[in-house]
Amino acid sequence: MVLSEWTGVLLFFIGGLLVGGGAIVTSYLIHPRRIQAQKYEPYECGVDTIGPTWVQFKTSYFLYALLFVIFDVETIYLYPWAVKFQSLGLFAFIEMIIFLFILIVGLWYAWKEGALEWK
Amino acid sequence: MEGIWTAVAFYLLAATIVVSALLVVMLKNIVHSVLWLAVCFVSMGGLFLTLDADFLAAVQVLVYAGAVCIMVVFGIMLIQRGNMGSTNLFNNQTKAAAGVVALVLVVCGYLAATTPWASPAFAVPEKTVESIAEIMLTKYVIPFEVAAILLLVALVGAIFLAKEVKKADAHND
Numbered sequence: 634m635v636l637s638e639w640t641g642v643l644l645f646f647i648g649g650l651l652v653g654g655g656a657i658v659t660s661y662l663i664h665p666r667r668i669q670a671q672k673y674e675p676y677e678c679g680v681d682t683i684g685p686t687w688v689q690f691k692t693s694y695f696l697y698a699l700l701f702v703i704f705d706v707e708t709i710y711l712y713p714w715a716v717k718f719q720s721l722g723l724f725a726f727i728e729m730i731i732f733l734f735i736l737i738v739g740l741w742y743a744w745k746e747g748a749l750e751w752k
Numbered sequence: 753m754e755g756i757w758t759a760v761a762f763y764l765l766a767a768t769i770v771v772s773a774l775l776v777v778m779l780k781n782i783v784h785s786v787l788w789l790a791v792c793f794v795s796m797g798g799l800f801l802t803l804d805a806d807f808l809a810a811v812q813v814l815v816y817a818g819a820v821c822i823m824v825v826f827g828i829m830l831i832q833r834g835n836m837g838s839t840n841l842f843n844n845q846t847k848a849a850a851g852v853v854a855l856v857l858v859v860c861g862y863l864a865a866t867t868p869w870a871s872p873a874f875a876v877p878e879k880t881v882e883s884i885a886e887i888m889l890t891k892y893v894i895p896f897e898v899a900a901i902l903l904l905v906a907l908v909g910a911i912f913l914a915k916e917v918k919k920a921d922a923h924n925d
Protein backbone atom coordinates (compact mmCIF):
# COMPACT_ATOMS: atom_id res chain seq x y z
CA MET A 634 0.00 0.00 0.00
CA VAL A 635 1.82 3.05 -1.23
CA LEU A 636 -0.95 5.59 -0.99
CA SER A 637 -1.27 5.27 2.81
CA GLU A 638 2.36 6.34 3.13
CA TRP A 639 1.49 9.56 1.32
CA THR A 640 -1.83 10.22 3.02
CA GLY A 641 -0.02 12.50 5.47
CA VAL A 642 1.33 14.55 2.57
CA LEU A 643 -2.14 14.78 1.06
CA LEU A 644 -3.66 15.87 4.39
CA PHE A 645 -0.89 18.43 4.82
CA PHE A 646 -1.59 19.73 1.31
CA ILE A 647 -5.35 19.97 1.96
CA GLY A 648 -4.67 21.66 5.31
CA GLY A 649 -2.41 24.20 3.64
CA LEU A 650 -5.05 24.94 0.99
CA LEU A 651 -7.69 25.35 3.70
CA VAL A 652 -5.53 27.82 5.65
CA GLY A 653 -4.78 29.89 2.55
CA GLY A 654 -8.29 29.66 1.07
CA GLY A 655 -9.92 30.15 4.49
CA ALA A 656 -8.10 33.45 4.99
CA ILE A 657 -9.29 34.72 1.59
CA VAL A 658 -12.87 33.50 2.07
CA THR A 659 -13.10 34.92 5.59
CA SER A 660 -11.82 38.31 4.52
CA TYR A 661 -14.26 38.25 1.59
CA LEU A 662 -17.15 37.53 3.95
CA ILE A 663 -16.41 40.13 6.61
CA HIS A 664 -14.65 42.96 4.76
CA PRO A 665 -16.41 46.35 4.55
CA ARG A 666 -17.60 47.24 1.05
CA ARG A 667 -16.84 50.92 0.51
CA ILE A 668 -15.18 51.11 -2.89
CA GLN A 669 -13.15 54.23 -3.67
CA ALA A 670 -10.82 54.88 -6.56
CA GLN A 671 -7.93 55.67 -4.19
CA LYS A 672 -8.05 52.16 -2.75
CA TYR A 673 -6.80 50.76 -6.04
CA GLU A 674 -3.73 53.00 -6.06
CA PRO A 675 -0.38 51.47 -5.18
CA TYR A 676 0.85 52.52 -1.76
CA GLU A 677 3.45 55.18 -2.13
CA CYS A 678 3.51 57.51 0.86
CA GLY A 679 0.08 58.90 0.09
CA VAL A 680 1.14 60.79 -3.01
CA ASP A 681 -0.61 59.97 -6.29
CA THR A 682 1.79 58.44 -8.78
CA ILE A 683 2.37 60.06 -12.16
CA GLY A 684 2.89 57.90 -15.24
CA PRO A 685 3.58 54.16 -15.27
CA THR A 686 4.75 52.82 -11.91
CA TRP A 687 6.29 49.60 -13.28
CA VAL A 688 10.05 49.61 -13.17
CA GLN A 689 12.45 47.12 -14.65
CA PHE A 690 14.18 45.07 -11.99
CA LYS A 691 17.93 44.80 -11.93
CA THR A 692 19.71 41.85 -13.52
CA SER A 693 21.30 41.14 -10.11
CA TYR A 694 18.03 39.46 -9.12
CA PHE A 695 18.27 37.19 -12.13
CA LEU A 696 21.85 36.24 -11.31
CA TYR A 697 20.76 35.17 -7.83
CA ALA A 698 17.95 33.13 -9.41
CA LEU A 699 20.46 31.43 -11.73
CA LEU A 700 22.75 30.53 -8.83
CA PHE A 701 19.74 29.26 -6.90
CA VAL A 702 18.60 26.99 -9.74
CA ILE A 703 22.08 25.49 -10.20
CA PHE A 704 22.51 24.72 -6.52
CA ASP A 705 18.92 23.49 -6.28
CA VAL A 706 19.73 20.89 -8.93
CA GLU A 707 22.87 20.04 -6.98
CA THR A 708 20.80 19.18 -3.87
CA ILE A 709 18.92 16.61 -5.98
CA TYR A 710 22.18 14.67 -6.16
CA LEU A 711 22.84 15.16 -2.45
CA TYR A 712 19.57 13.54 -1.30
CA PRO A 713 20.19 9.96 -2.52
CA TRP A 714 23.77 10.18 -1.27
CA ALA A 715 22.59 11.34 2.16
CA VAL A 716 20.00 8.54 2.38
CA LYS A 717 22.57 5.82 1.67
CA PHE A 718 25.54 7.56 3.32
CA GLN A 719 26.06 4.90 6.03
CA SER A 720 26.33 1.95 3.68
CA LEU A 721 28.13 3.57 0.75
CA GLY A 722 31.33 4.32 2.65
CA LEU A 723 34.43 6.35 1.97
CA PHE A 724 34.53 5.98 -1.82
CA ALA A 725 31.11 7.61 -2.25
CA PHE A 726 32.16 10.33 0.19
CA ILE A 727 35.21 11.17 -1.95
CA GLU A 728 33.03 11.11 -5.09
CA MET A 729 30.66 13.60 -3.51
CA ILE A 730 33.57 15.83 -2.43
CA ILE A 731 34.78 15.90 -6.06
CA PHE A 732 31.22 16.63 -7.21
CA LEU A 733 30.91 19.52 -4.75
CA PHE A 734 34.39 20.79 -5.60
CA ILE A 735 33.47 21.08 -9.31
CA LEU A 736 30.42 23.13 -8.37
CA ILE A 737 32.34 25.26 -5.90
CA VAL A 738 34.61 26.23 -8.81
CA GLY A 739 31.43 27.61 -10.41
CA LEU A 740 30.54 29.51 -7.25
CA TRP A 741 34.07 30.91 -7.12
CA TYR A 742 33.71 32.08 -10.73
CA ALA A 743 30.35 33.71 -9.93
CA TRP A 744 31.93 35.44 -6.94
CA LYS A 745 34.93 36.57 -8.99
CA GLU A 746 32.67 38.01 -11.69
CA GLY A 747 30.75 39.99 -9.10
CA ALA A 748 27.47 38.05 -9.38
CA LEU A 749 27.13 38.23 -5.58
CA GLU A 750 27.71 41.96 -5.40
CA TRP A 751 24.81 44.34 -5.11
CA LYS A 752 25.38 47.46 -7.11
CA MET B 753 -10.04 -0.90 -3.43
CA GLU B 754 -6.52 0.39 -3.83
CA GLY B 755 -6.92 0.34 -7.61
CA ILE B 756 -10.03 2.51 -7.39
CA TRP B 757 -8.26 5.11 -5.27
CA THR B 758 -5.28 5.16 -7.62
CA ALA B 759 -7.70 5.74 -10.51
CA VAL B 760 -9.49 8.51 -8.57
CA ALA B 761 -6.14 10.15 -7.77
CA PHE B 762 -5.05 9.81 -11.39
CA TYR B 763 -8.19 11.41 -12.84
CA LEU B 764 -8.17 14.23 -10.26
CA LEU B 765 -4.49 14.98 -10.94
CA ALA B 766 -4.89 14.67 -14.70
CA ALA B 767 -7.84 17.07 -14.65
CA THR B 768 -5.83 19.54 -12.53
CA ILE B 769 -2.89 19.29 -14.92
CA VAL B 770 -5.02 19.86 -18.02
CA VAL B 771 -6.97 22.77 -16.52
CA SER B 772 -3.89 24.49 -15.08
CA ALA B 773 -1.91 24.00 -18.30
CA LEU B 774 -4.76 25.54 -20.27
CA LEU B 775 -4.89 28.47 -17.85
CA VAL B 776 -1.14 28.99 -18.29
CA VAL B 777 -1.67 29.71 -21.98
CA MET B 778 -5.11 31.35 -21.78
CA LEU B 779 -4.66 33.91 -19.00
CA LYS B 780 -3.83 37.45 -20.06
CA ASN B 781 -1.62 38.29 -17.07
CA ILE B 782 1.66 36.41 -17.31
CA VAL B 783 2.19 36.46 -13.52
CA HIS B 784 -1.06 34.50 -13.07
CA SER B 785 0.19 32.11 -15.76
CA VAL B 786 3.30 31.37 -13.69
CA LEU B 787 1.18 30.63 -10.61
CA TRP B 788 -0.85 28.10 -12.62
CA LEU B 789 2.39 26.68 -14.01
CA ALA B 790 3.42 25.93 -10.40
CA VAL B 791 0.05 24.20 -9.84
CA CYS B 792 0.65 22.16 -12.99
CA PHE B 793 4.15 21.12 -11.84
CA VAL B 794 2.96 20.10 -8.36
CA SER B 795 0.14 18.01 -9.89
CA MET B 796 2.73 16.33 -12.10
CA GLY B 797 4.62 15.45 -8.91
CA GLY B 798 1.42 13.88 -7.58
CA LEU B 799 1.10 11.86 -10.79
CA PHE B 800 4.63 10.53 -10.27
CA LEU B 801 3.61 9.50 -6.75
CA THR B 802 0.76 7.39 -8.10
CA LEU B 803 3.38 5.60 -10.22
CA ASP B 804 5.49 4.82 -7.09
CA ALA B 805 8.27 7.16 -8.27
CA ASP B 806 8.75 8.97 -4.96
CA PHE B 807 12.18 10.43 -5.70
CA LEU B 808 11.01 11.73 -9.07
CA ALA B 809 8.04 13.37 -7.34
CA ALA B 810 10.37 15.09 -4.87
CA VAL B 811 12.58 16.28 -7.74
CA GLN B 812 9.53 17.53 -9.61
CA VAL B 813 8.35 19.63 -6.67
CA LEU B 814 11.82 20.82 -5.70
CA VAL B 815 13.27 21.66 -9.11
CA TYR B 816 10.25 22.41 -11.30
CA ALA B 817 7.75 23.89 -8.86
CA GLY B 818 10.55 25.47 -6.82
CA ALA B 819 13.41 26.52 -9.03
CA VAL B 820 11.97 26.72 -12.54
CA CYS B 821 8.95 28.77 -11.44
CA ILE B 822 11.22 31.12 -9.48
CA MET B 823 13.36 31.44 -12.59
CA VAL B 824 10.33 32.36 -14.72
CA VAL B 825 9.15 34.86 -12.09
CA PHE B 826 12.56 36.56 -12.11
CA GLY B 827 12.51 36.54 -15.90
CA ILE B 828 9.13 38.30 -15.83
CA MET B 829 10.45 40.86 -13.37
CA LEU B 830 13.09 41.81 -15.93
CA ILE B 831 10.61 42.58 -18.68
CA GLN B 832 8.99 45.97 -18.65
CA ARG B 833 5.34 46.29 -19.53
CA GLY B 834 2.96 49.15 -18.87
CA ASN B 835 -0.15 47.04 -18.41
CA MET B 836 0.18 43.69 -16.71
CA GLY B 837 -3.23 42.73 -18.09
CA SER B 838 -1.77 42.43 -21.58
CA THR B 839 1.48 40.57 -20.99
CA ASN B 840 0.44 37.14 -22.27
CA LEU B 841 -1.44 37.71 -25.48
CA PHE B 842 -2.66 35.56 -28.33
CA ASN B 843 -1.31 36.22 -31.78
CA ASN B 844 -3.21 35.55 -35.01
CA GLN B 845 -1.88 31.98 -35.33
CA THR B 846 -4.51 30.60 -32.92
CA LYS B 847 -6.43 28.57 -35.52
CA ALA B 848 -3.30 27.01 -37.03
CA ALA B 849 -2.02 26.17 -33.53
CA ALA B 850 -5.37 24.59 -32.62
CA GLY B 851 -5.17 22.45 -35.77
CA VAL B 852 -1.62 21.28 -35.02
CA VAL B 853 -2.49 20.52 -31.39
CA ALA B 854 -5.59 18.55 -32.44
CA LEU B 855 -3.50 16.53 -34.89
CA VAL B 856 -0.86 15.79 -32.24
CA LEU B 857 -3.64 14.77 -29.83
CA VAL B 858 -5.16 12.38 -32.38
CA VAL B 859 -1.80 10.79 -33.24
CA CYS B 860 -0.76 10.42 -29.56
CA GLY B 861 -4.21 9.13 -28.61
CA TYR B 862 -4.15 6.58 -31.44
CA LEU B 863 -0.68 5.37 -30.44
CA ALA B 864 -1.63 5.20 -26.76
CA ALA B 865 -4.81 3.26 -27.58
CA THR B 866 -3.14 0.75 -29.91
CA THR B 867 0.08 0.10 -27.94
CA PRO B 868 -0.04 -3.21 -26.04
CA TRP B 869 0.98 -1.93 -22.60
CA ALA B 870 2.91 -4.67 -20.80
CA SER B 871 3.10 -4.66 -17.01
CA PRO B 872 6.60 -5.31 -15.64
CA ALA B 873 7.31 -8.93 -14.80
CA PHE B 874 9.03 -7.94 -11.55
CA ALA B 875 7.54 -6.03 -8.63
CA VAL B 876 7.96 -2.26 -8.71
CA PRO B 877 10.41 -1.30 -5.92
CA GLU B 878 8.80 0.44 -2.97
CA LYS B 879 11.63 2.88 -2.37
CA THR B 880 13.55 4.25 -5.33
CA VAL B 881 16.03 6.60 -3.63
CA GLU B 882 18.23 3.84 -2.20
CA SER B 883 18.65 2.06 -5.52
CA ILE B 884 19.30 5.35 -7.31
CA ALA B 885 22.00 6.21 -4.77
CA GLU B 886 23.68 2.80 -5.09
CA ILE B 887 23.74 2.86 -8.89
CA MET B 888 24.68 6.53 -9.11
CA LEU B 889 27.66 6.30 -6.76
CA THR B 890 29.04 2.93 -7.83
CA LYS B 891 28.30 1.92 -11.41
CA TYR B 892 27.59 5.35 -12.92
CA VAL B 893 30.25 7.44 -11.17
CA ILE B 894 31.54 9.05 -14.37
CA PRO B 895 28.10 10.26 -15.56
CA PHE B 896 27.54 11.55 -12.03
CA GLU B 897 30.70 13.66 -12.11
CA VAL B 898 29.95 14.70 -15.69
CA ALA B 899 26.61 16.01 -14.40
CA ALA B 900 28.59 18.26 -12.05
CA ILE B 901 30.64 19.54 -14.99
CA LEU B 902 27.43 20.09 -16.96
CA LEU B 903 26.05 22.17 -14.09
CA LEU B 904 29.33 24.09 -13.94
CA VAL B 905 29.17 24.84 -17.66
CA ALA B 906 25.54 26.00 -17.32
CA LEU B 907 26.48 28.22 -14.37
CA VAL B 908 29.49 29.80 -16.08
CA GLY B 909 27.57 30.32 -19.31
CA ALA B 910 24.62 31.93 -17.55
CA ILE B 911 26.87 34.27 -15.58
CA PHE B 912 28.78 35.19 -18.72
CA LEU B 913 25.56 36.10 -20.54
CA ALA B 914 24.10 37.98 -17.56
CA LYS B 915 27.35 39.91 -17.19
CA GLU B 916 26.96 41.27 -20.72
CA VAL B 917 23.39 42.34 -19.90
CA LYS B 918 24.61 43.99 -16.72
CA LYS B 919 27.27 45.87 -18.66
CA ALA B 920 24.65 47.06 -21.14
CA ASP B 921 22.44 48.14 -18.23
CA ALA B 922 25.27 50.12 -16.67
CA HIS B 923 25.95 51.70 -20.06
CA ASN B 924 22.31 52.77 -20.39
CA ASP B 925 22.22 54.33 -16.91
